[in-house]
Amino acid sequence: MSARRHKIHVPCTSANIGPGFDVCGIALSLGLDLVVTIPSSSTSSTPSPVLPKIIYTGLDSDNVPLSPYKNLLTRVALYVLRSHGISTFPSGVIIEAHNEIPFGRGLGSSGAAVIAGVLLGDLLGSLNLPKSRLLDFALMVERHPDNVTAALMGGFVGSYLRELSPEDMSAASIPLAEVLPEYPPDAGPDWGANPPLPPGGIGHYVRFGWAKEIKAIAVSPRFELATAKARGVLPESYTRKDLIFNLQRLAVLTTALARSPPDPDLIYDAMGDRVHQPYRMTLIPGLPKILTTLTPTSHPGLLGICLSGAGPTILALATHNFDQIAEEIQRIFKEETIDVDWNVLDIDERGSWVEELKEG
Numbered sequence: 469m470s471a472r473r474h475k476i477h478v479p480c481t482s483a484n485i486g487p488g489f490d491v492c493g494i495a496l497s498l499g500l501d502l503v504v505t506i507p508s509s510s511t512s513s514t515p516s517p518v519l520p521k522i523i524y525t526g527l528d529s530d531n532v533p534l535s536p537y538k539n540l541l542t543r544v545a546l547y548v549l550r551s552h553g554i555s556t557f558p559s560g561v562i563i564e565a566h567n568e569i570p571f572g573r574g575l576g577s578s579g580a581a582v583i584a585g586v587l588l589g590d591l592l593g594s595l596n597l598p599k600s601r602l603l604d605f606a607l608m609v610e611r612h613p614d615n616v617t618a619a620l621m622g623g624f625v626g627s628y629l630r631e632l633s634p635e636d637m638s639a640a641s642i643p644l645a646e647v648l649p650e651y652p653p654d655a656g657p658d659w660g661a662n663p664p665l666p667p668g669g670i671g672h673y674v675r676f677g678w679a680k681e682i683k684a685i686a687v688s689p690r691f692e693l694a695t696a697k698a699r700g701v702l703p704e705s706y707t708r709k710d711l712i713f714n715l716q717r718l719a720v721l722t723t724a725l726a727r728s729p730p731d732p733d734l735i736y737d738a739m740g741d742r743v744h745q746p747y748r749m750t751l752i753p754g755l756p757k758i759l760t761t762l763t764p765t766s767h768p769g770l771l772g773i774c775l776s777g778a779g780p781t782i783l784a785l786a787t788h789n790f791d792q793i794a795e796e797i798q799r800i801f802k803e804e805t806i807d808v809d810w811n812v813l814d815i816d817e818r819g820s821w822v823e824e825l826k827e828g
């Protein structure tokens with residue numbers, strides 16, 4: 469039987485970059501890749517469609533549910549299909565996922581899975597949605613824009629959620645449980661009411677420049693910290709002083725990281741934060757020491773250092789001496805009896821893409 473095969477690539481991301489909590493993200497050179505095989509005769513109106521077969525390799529692949537009604541990728545794809553009136557997957561699809569992004573470490577694994585799921589839904593439904601519309605679907609699932617926008621668009625991005633009209637607000641406010649419902653194992657094409665389409669243009673973004681010399685050292689402790697838990701420790705309100713502290717730094721940082729050669733004196737302080745990192749210190753032993761011990765003077769080449777996303781990964785931006793910087797962070801974590809993995813990553817300017825694979 470002939471089949472169409474496509475590859476979907478989504479990069480990992482680091483969100484916040486210090487002061488840009490829920491605003492900034494950068495796409496980096498670890499990825500989630502899917503190879504999707506769709507039988508030529510496959511449609512979702514086959515009388516008894518065969519559910520997708522999911523195969524995982526790579527990092528954390530033992531921890532992923534392989535039922536398409538439980539797996540995050542396929543649940544997101546089904547949301548995209550169902551909101552377009554296509555109530556089930558085409559029959560006999562095979563999804564081979566290869567993952568390089570550690571789960572729950574602050575490198576945007578869930579954001580990458582959500583973007584991969586949106587691209588998968590677009591592919592399976594032959595919807596041909598533009599990237600801006602794909603972002604609307606991703607934002608209905610992951611409701612802060614920093615990781616998903618960077619993963620989809622690539623590069624260093626800043627984003628905000630548009631203030632919606634009351635009508636759009638009600639379409640965008642449907643609970644996550646309706647976007648990604650708990651499907652029963654025997655859910656068929658007639659299961660439940662289809663969710664509505666999201667309003668258009670929920671997220672707006674801009675790409676910043678990125679100096680070619682800057683690489684990102686990601687040092688990931690070998691423990692998971694769920695984003696929900698790391699958001700749970702944040703306060704509901706902030707002082708004017710702390711907000712101004714972050715706004716001043718964010719305004720400088722977005723331009724400073726684009727300037728070549730990058731200026732460590734400007735960037736190091738501009739990566740300071742008072743909105744999320746101080747509150748997350750209790751969840752990440754070693755974080756206070758790491759943020760104060762490594763400086764551009766103690767470690768030439770270092771530009772700045774911050775928590776990656778919700779943590780526990782530490783992101784150090786640098787132009788050289790990558791190994792020494794990573795080893796010092798590793799040493800401080802070791803004092804807390806925490807083992808780490810580290811990678812020196814490039815910025816991924818391309819973002820997510822889908823390509824048809826030709827036979828041979």
Ligand SMILES: Nc1ncnc2c1ncn2[C@@H]1O[C@H](COP(=O)(O)OP(=O)(O)OP(=O)(O)O)[C@@H](O)[C@H]1O
Pocket residue numbers: 481483500532539540541567570571572573574575576577578579581615693694695696776777778779
């Ligand atoms: N490739 C994937 N396939 C299926 N599920 C995934 C995949 N990647 C991540 N997930 C799900 O997302 C969870 C991790 O999400 P979480 O938001 O806690 O961490 P993160 O996205 O890695 O961190 P951050 O948002 O701070 O960058 C995993 O435990 C898993 O349930």
Ligand SMILES: N[C@@H](CCO)C(=O)O
Pocket residue numbers: 483484489490491612614615695698699744777778
């Ligand atoms: N901005 C988010 C990123 C995590 O996905 C946070 O720090 O909670």
